[in-house]
Amino acid sequence: MSLSASGPGGPARPVLAVADDLSGAAETAVALRSPGRILLGPAGAPEPPAPGESLVVDLDSRQLPAAEAARAVRDVTLTAPPGALLFKKVDSLLRGNLAAEAAAYAQDARGVVIATALPPAGRSVRDGVVRLRGVPLHETDAWRAETRPAPPSVAAALGGLPTAPVPLTAVRGGPGALRDALRACFAQGRHPVCDAETEADLDAVAAAALELGPGVRLLGTGGLAGAVGRLTGADAFPSPAVPPADGGVRPVLVVVGTAEPSARGQIAHLLADGAHHVSLTTEELLGSPRRLESPTAAVTVVRVTGTAGPALARRLVAALAHAVADAARDCDLVLTGGETARRVLDALRVTDLHPVGQVHHGAVHSRTPDGRSVVTRPGSYGETDSLRRIVRSLRPTAERATPTAPAAATP
DSSP: OOOOTTSTTOOOOOEEEEESSHHHHHHHHHHTTSSEEEEEOOOSSOOOOOTTOEEEEEOOOTTSOHHHHHHHHHHHHTTOOTTOEEEEEOOTTOOSSHHHHHHHHHTTOSEEEEEOOBGGGTEEEETTEEEETTEEGGGSSTTTTSSSOOOSSHHHHTTTSOEEEEOHHHHTSOHHHHHHHHHHHHHTTOEEEEOBSSHHHHHHHHHHHHHTOTTEEEEEOHHHHHHHHHHHOOOOSOSSOOOOTTSOOOOEEEEEOOOOTHHHHHHHHHHHTTOEEEEEEHHHHHHSOOEEOOOOSSEEEEEEESOOOGGGHHHHHHHHHHHHHHHHTTSEEEEESHHHHHHHHHHTTOOEEEEEEEEETTEEEEEOTTSOEEEEEOTTOOOTTHHHHHHHHHOTTOTTOOOSSOOOEEO
């Protein structure tokens, strides 16, 4: 099925998307399947996207106070060119300043169509409840690193935003029935929260929303962005990621900034392939920050060991970025965890990225203005071989590279 963002056969509308962290912004950019870039903002009024292009702005707002996050969303949406399609990327686990940002995003909209399922990651929405492989979100430990409990429903996560449920029967009831359901919600002054379990469900939601025309905005996960891309975009990005643009071979620095238990197994695959391992403890990062020297190994993986509560998480990520900044300057980068990725790129003064490919779902290959590769990936994504697949996509001939020397650390 193919559908222009302005209606069947019409010209492609520019797409302006906003995300609250960098890995989500990259996931959205590649899902939209249109030429464009990722802006590490907010940084004043961004240059608007042209027709047929997309601009995805990482607001870096997940850990901001709610009022600041809402203001950042509002400031960027006000820059949208006339007729642009607006998309708000949200976390599939409903983390971040969702209520405040959604309220700001909904201002001046005819309505906001909401769909937070992410089928490739086993995350569905039924009866308005996010489910992780069938288990309600609030009954899992997915929010173990948060300072508050997980919301029992999408509507609860959206706070005071007036919403109405759109059940699977309506989503699967045919285009006319779904459009009528969305219109009925708007007529009541409510924003539809759509159930979805499959990519076909999300395709139906996106198609109905686009057919309702300008003034209707979309809010959802990378799964909904993918539905928009399938309907309106071209196959603009190769998969897997392409090799270095300049043909040169830089060291690959993998920075694992996630506390997900799966990270240990992912790192083990890299070590089996000969990667050098640098372990930084929470105590040394929070106590006496140090900087790693430029690695001489083909692949170096840096991870944090030890525990730190949610109150120290931001400080720990900042210290990790400080520690790897010097070593990262002449490397291609693999960065897991949205905030880790953003803090490292901030330290390197990288302000925009151009997406060029996807290794697997959520693992997005982009290039910096100086031609280096950066692969970003949410911390909770990926099977056990995720990091191995990413490194091999960047260095197909370095599958069993043996490090020549360890990356040293200096005080």
